[in-house]
Amino acid sequence: xxxxxxxxxxxxxxxxxxxxxxxxxxxxxxxxxxxxxxxxxxxxxxxxxxxxxxxxxxxxxxxxxxxxxxxxxxxxxxxxxxxxxxxxxxxxxxxxxxxxxxxxxxxxxxxxxxxxxxxxxxxxxxxxxxxxxxxxxxxxxxxxxxxxxxxxxxxxxxxxxxxxxxxxxxxxxxxxxxxxxxxxxxxxxxxxxxxxxxxxxxxxxxxxxxxxxxxxxxxxxxxxxxxxxxxxxxxxxxxxxxxxxxxxxxxxxxxxxxxxxxxxx
Amino acid sequence: xxxxxxxxxxxxxxxxxxxxxxxxxxxxxxxxxxxxxxxxxxxxxxxxxxxxxxxxxxxxxxxxxxxxxxxxxxxxxxxxxxxxxxxxxxxxxxxxxxxxxxxxxxxxxxxxxxxxxxxxxxxxxxxxxxxxxxxxxxxxxxxxxxxxxxxxxxxxxxxxxxxxxxxxxxxxxxxxxxxxxxxxxxxxxxxxxxxxxxxxxxxxxxxxxxxxxxxxxxxxxxxxxxxxxxxxxxxxxxxxxxxxxxxxxxxxxxxxxxxxxxxxx
Numbered sequence: 219x220x221x222x223x224x225x226x227x228x229x230x231x232x233x234x235x236x237x238x239x240x241x242x243x244x245x246x247x248x249x250x251x252x253x254x255x256x257x258x259x260x261x262x263x264x265x266x267x268x269x270x271x272x273x274x275x276x277x278x279x280x281x282x283x284x285x286x287x288x289x290x291x292x293x294x295x296x297x298x299x300x301x302x303x304x305x306x307x308x309x310x311x312x313x314x315x316x317x318x319x320x321x322x323x324x325x326x327x328x329x330x331x332x333x334x335x336x337x338x339x340x341x342x343x344x345x346x347x348x349x350x351x352x353x354x355x356x357x358x359x360x361x362x363x364x365x366x367x368x369x370x371x372x373x374x375x376x377x378x379x380x381x382x383x384x385x386x387x388x389x390x391x392x393x394x395x396x397x398x399x400x401x402x403x404x405x406x407x408x409x410x411x412x413x414x415x416x417x418x419x420x421x422x423x424x425x426x427x428x429x430x431x432x433x434x435x436x437x438x439x440x441x442x443x444x445x446x447x448x449x450x451x452x453x454x455x456x457x458x459x460x461x462x463x464x465x466x467x468x469x470x471x472x473x474x475x476x477x478x479x480x481x482x483x
Numbered sequence: 484x485x486x487x488x489x490x491x492x493x494x495x496x497x498x499x500x501x502x503x504x505x506x507x508x509x510x511x512x513x514x515x516x517x518x519x520x521x522x523x524x525x526x527x528x529x530x531x532x533x534x535x536x537x538x539x540x541x542x543x544x545x546x547x548x549x550x551x552x553x554x555x556x557x558x559x560x561x562x563x564x565x566x567x568x569x570x571x572x573x574x575x576x577x578x579x580x581x582x583x584x585x586x587x588x589x590x591x592x593x594x595x596x597x598x599x600x601x602x603x604x605x606x607x608x609x610x611x612x613x614x615x616x617x618x619x620x621x622x623x624x625x626x627x628x629x630x631x632x633x634x635x636x637x638x639x640x641x642x643x644x645x646x647x648x649x650x651x652x653x654x655x656x657x658x659x660x661x662x663x664x665x666x667x668x669x670x671x672x673x674x675x676x677x678x679x680x681x682x683x684x685x686x687x688x689x690x691x692x693x694x695x696x697x698x699x700x701x702x703x704x705x706x707x708x709x710x711x712x713x714x715x716x717x718x719x720x721x722x723x724x725x726x727x728x729x730x731x732x733x734x735x736x737x738x739x740x741x742x743x744x745x746x747x748x
Contacts, residue, residue, distance in 0.1 A: 384727060385734055391727035395702060417727070421734060423719075423746045430698055430723040437660060437699035454688075458695040462649060462656035462682070469650055469686060481688045 219456050220259075220376075220409065220442035222291045222312070223252030226278060227263040234266060237274055245278065246285025253288045255447040259312050259336075260286070262303075263293035272302040283308050291338075291444075297325035304329065312336040314444075315378060316365075318343035318357050331368035338411060339365065341380045341397075349387075354379040354397035355404065362405050372407040376442055381412050384427070385420035391431065395438045402439035411442030428452065433459045454481050484721050485524075485641075485674065485707035487556045487577070488517030491543060492528040499531060502539055510543065511550025518553045520712040524577050524601075525551070527568075528558035537567040548573050556603075556709070562590035569594065577601040579709075580643060581630075583608035583622050588629075596633035603676060604630065606645045606662075614652075619644040619662035620669065627670050637672040641707050646677050649692070650685035656696065660703045667704035676707030693717065698724045719746050 225248050228234050236244040249260050260282050264274035271294060279290050291312040292303040300313055315338035316326045330337045339361040341354045348354045358377045365375055379397040382390040394417075398410050412435070418427035429452050432443060436459040445452055457480065461472040475481050490513050493499050501509040514525050525547050529539035536559060544555050556577040557568040565578055580603035581591045595602045604626040606619045613619045623642045630640055644662040647655045659682075663675050677700070683692035694717050697708060701724040710717055722745065726737040740746050 388732055388734075389729045392729040395728070421737065422741045423748075426719055426746055426748065427723050427727070430720055431727050433695055433698040434702035434724060434727055437702035454691055455695055458691050459699060462692070462696050462699055463660070464654045464657040467653055469653075472686065476687045481691055483688075483691065 219436070219460055220411065221257050221447055221456075222259045222261050222314075222411070222442070222444040223249075223255075223257030223447045224261050224413065224444050225252055225446060225448070226260055226282060227293070228266040228274065228278075229263065237264070237267075237278060240277070242281045242285070245281045249282040249288070250286045252447045253286045256453060257288070257447045259289050259291040261291040261293050261314065261444060264299070265294065271296060272299045275299050275303045276306045279303055280306050295322060297322065297329060300326065301329055304335070310334055310336065312338065312376075314338040315340040316361065317341075318360050320344055327364070327368060330365070330370055332370075334371070334374060336374045336376060337365065337370060338376045338378050340378045347382065348380060348397075349393065351393045351396040351400060354393070355400050358397075358401050358405070362408060372405065373409070376409045376411040377401050377405075378412045379410065381414060381416040381431075383419035383421075384417055391417065391434075395434055398435055398440050399438040402441075409442050410440050411444060412440070413444040425449065425451070429455050432456060436460065436463060450480065451483055454483060457481065484701070484725055485676065486522050486712055486721075487524045487526050487579075487676070487707070487709040488514075488520075488522030488712045489526050489678065489709050490517055490711055490713070491525055491547060492558070493531040493539065493543075494528065502529070502532075502543060505542070507546045507550070510546045514547040514553070515551045517712045518551045521718060522553065522712045524556040525553050526556040526558050526579065526709060529564070530559065536561060537564045540564050540568045541571045544568055545571050560587060562587065562594060565591065566594055569600070575599055575601065577603065577641075579603040580605040581626065582606075583625050585609055592629070592633060595630070595635055597635075599636070599639060601639045601641060602630065602635060603641045603643050605643045612647065613645060613662075614658065616658045616661040616665060619658070620665050623662075623666050623670070627673060637670065638674070641674045641676040642666050642670075643677045644675065646679060646681040646696075648684035648686075649682055656682065656699075660699055663700055663705050664703040667706075674707050675705050676709060677705070678709040690714065690716070694720050697721060701725065701728060715745065716748055719748060722746065 262278045264271045267274040289309045293314040317340040341357040414428045417431045418424035457475045527543045532539040554574045558579040582605040606622040679693045682696045683689035722740045
C-alpha cells in the first residue's frame with residue numbers, strides 16, 4: 219500500500235498555527251511522525267493562505283524536507299502553486315492533483331509531461347463531480363490516455379475516483395468501490411488512491427466509517443491512500459487487509475507489524 | 484446481513500460444562516444474549532458428544548428455544564443428528580451443512596428436499612477441500628443445481644465457500660473472496676455465508692484478521708455470517724460495511740446502531 223500522510227494541511231488548526239509562527243520544529247515533528255508510521259509521501263497543503271499559497275507551500279516543503287528524508291505530495295488545485303513547489307522540492311514529488319477540468323488540465327499537463335513526477339488524476343471534469351461508476355471510469359480513461367500520450371508512465375498515475383459522502387446518497391459508496399475495481403482491471407499498471415474521510419461526512423463515529431471503507435476499497439484493489447498514518451486502527455486494518463488479499467508473502471508484513479506492536483489495539 | 488450466532492458450540496468449554504450439567508439457564512442466557520445482539524439464528528453444535536450427539540443436540544435445541552424465540556442452525560455433518568434435531572425444532576430450522584461429499588449429500592438431500600428449511604451448502608466434495616475460486620464455484624454450482632432441482636428455493640440456499648487459513652497459503656483469502664463474488668453474481672437469489680474465524684488460524688491478533696476479513700467479504704457481496712454477535716467491533720464493522728455498500732437506506736440502520744450505543748468502541 220502506498221501511503222500519503224495527510225496531516226500537514228493548513229486547514230488543520232495546529233498546522234495553521236505552526237505555519238503562521240514559522241515553527242519549523244512542530245512541522246518537522248508531524249512530518250517525521252507520519253514517516254515513522256509508514257507514510258511514503260508527506261502531503262503538503264497551504265490552501266488557507268489565499269494570495270500567499272505559493273510562498274507558504276514552498277516554506278512548508280523546504281521545512282518538511284529539512285526534517286525528514288521523504289518526498290512530498292504537493293496538494294493544490296493551482297498550477298502556479300504546484301510549479302513553485304516543484305522548484306524547491308528535492309527528489310521526485312507527487313502532484314495532487316490534475317483533473318479533467320479544462321483550465322486545470324491545460325495548465326498542469328506541461329508541468330508533468332515528460333517527467334517522472336507521480337501524479338494524482340482526480341476524477342472531476344467541467345461537468346462537475348461524478349455520480350456513478352461509469353462517470354468515474356470515463357473521466358479516468360480520458361486522463362490516463364492523455365497523460366500516457368504525454369509520456370507520463372502509467373505506473374506514475376494514481377487515479378482518485380473521488381469519494382463523496384454516503385450520507386448524501388446511499389449508492390455513493392458502492393459506485394466508488396466499483397469504480398476502483400473497474401479502473402484497476404481496465405488499465406493494468408495504473409494505481410488508485412484517495413482521501414477516504416469524505417465518505418463519512420455528516421455521520422457520527424466517522425473513524426469507524428473511514429476505517430471500514432478503506433478495507434472495502436482494498437478488497438476492490440485500491441493500492442494507495444491519503445490518510446493519517448497515526449491512526450493505529452486504520453494502519454492495522456490496512457496491514458491485515460493487504461495480507462488477506464494475497465499481497466503479503468508468508469504473512470511476513472503482518473507478523474512484523476505484530477512484533478513491532480502496531481496490531482495491539 | 485443474515486447473522487448466525489456461533490457460541491452454542493460444545494467444543495467451547497463453557498458450553499460443554501453447561502451441557503454436561505444440563506444447566507438450562509446458562510445455555511438460555513448465551514442464546515438470549517446472541518439474539519439480543521442481532522443473531523437471526525442460533526447455531527447449535529453437539530459434536531463433542533460422540534455417540535450421544537443426537538441426544539445432546541435435541542436437548543440443546545429444546546433448551547435454546549424454551550429460552551428465546553429464535554430458530555436454530557443445526558450444526559452437524561451427521562444426517563441422523565440433523566434429522567433428530569429437526570424433529571424437536573420449532574419453526575423453520577437451518578441445516579449446517581450439506582456438501583458434495585457423496586455419503587453426506589445422499590443422506591441429507593431427502594431431509595431438505597421439498598421443504599422450506601434453510602440449508603448451508605458447504606463447498607466440499609470427495610476430492611477434499613477446494614483451493615481456488617474455480618474449485619469453489621464448481622462445487623457451488625453442483626450443489627445449487629441439484630438442490631433447486633429437488634425443490635429447495637434458491638433463496639433458502641446459503642453457499643459456504645469454505646474459509647481456509649491465510650497462514651497456510653497466501654492466496655487463500657483472495658480465492659475465497661473472489662468465489663463469494665462469482666457465486667453471488669452467477670446465481671441470482673442465492674445467499675453466501677461462512678464461519679470466518681478459520682482465516683486467522685495460526686496468526687496473532689486473530690480478532691483483527693477476522694473483523695477485517697468480514698468487511699472485505701461484504702465488499703464482495705457476502706450476505707451472511709456465522710459469528711459471535713457479542714464481538715462489538717465485528718458487529719459495528721458489519722453495520723458500517725452494509726451502509727457503505729448501499730444496503731442501508733438513508734443510513735438509518737447505521738444511525739440506529741449509533742443511537743443504541745453499538746458503534747461506541
